[in-house]
Amino acid sequence: MMKLRSSPPSPFGRKIKIAMAILGLKDRIEIEDANTADPSDSLRSQNPLGKIPALILENGDVLYDSAVILEYLDFLAGGGKLFPAGEARFAVLRNQTLADGIMEAAILRVYEKRFKEPKYRDPAWDAYQGAKMARGLAYFEENVPKMPSSADDIDAGTLTLACMLGYLDIRFGNDNWRDGHPKLAAWLEAFEAAVPAFATTKIPPAPVPDNDPALLQ
Structure with missing residues (x-):
């Protein structure tokens, strides 16, 4: 059996x-924190970079x-399910x-506050990462994907987008992205x-300890 190394908070x-x-592969992969x-x-x-998932x-x-x-x-599921063929790919x-990049910027912002003492934090760096997130969210708001009606409508891009928005809910709950992105909010619903x-992979958007190791990617 294959094994997925990950942690619950990781988007x-x-x-x-x-x-x-979605692909019917749950019985073939064991999940290990x-x-x-x-x-x-x-x-x-297992991964020289020490990052998850692996x-x-x-x-x-x-x-x-x-x-x-x-x-x-x-590929294991037969291909063409999450990654379409041809130009649509x-x-x-x-x-x-883009959704991965927004997640990466969000994680760097969390790192800045979580692992640095206040006197060493760089507001300009935080603003730089925040601007990436804002531009990315604005793009998706203007180019919101088709509303999915079943798992058959999901591809790698929309799957990543949903997990990115879910991560913002978990780590940026006080800065609600939905306020300025109503189309994206409706799409996520x-x-x-x-x-x-x-829903079954969701974790509560509650505060976590400053030394939470699961945050590290």
Whole structure:
């Protein structure tokens, strides 16, 4: 059986777990929590970058990061489910990259506050990352994907978009992205209704301890 190394708060790991459900692969992959802050965790020997998610194949090979793992799961499921063929594929890849980039910027902002003492924090750096997030959200608000009615309507781009918005709910609850993005908010509601795994992989948007190791990607 394959093994997915991840942690519940990780939006990158979450999209793999949802993909497993959508593609009918849950019975073929065991999920094992990883502590990226622990030098003794075997994750660092499985992925030299020490990042999650990492997928350990049955032959011992390891795949990372989430975009590569999604491609592999789509391949296992017969192909063409999360990544369409032809020219349409490139729009999906672009949307996945943009949503991943927003998540990465969000995580860097959380790192800045979580792992630096106040006197060492850089407001300009935080604003720089925040501007990336704002531009990305504005793009998706103006180019909101088609409303999904079932899991068959989901691709790698929309899956990543949903997990990105879910991450903002968890880590930026006081700065509600929905206020300025009503189309995206409505789209996410439709996504959650169409994809039950989105609800089952959700964690509460409650504050976490400053030393929460699960935050590290």
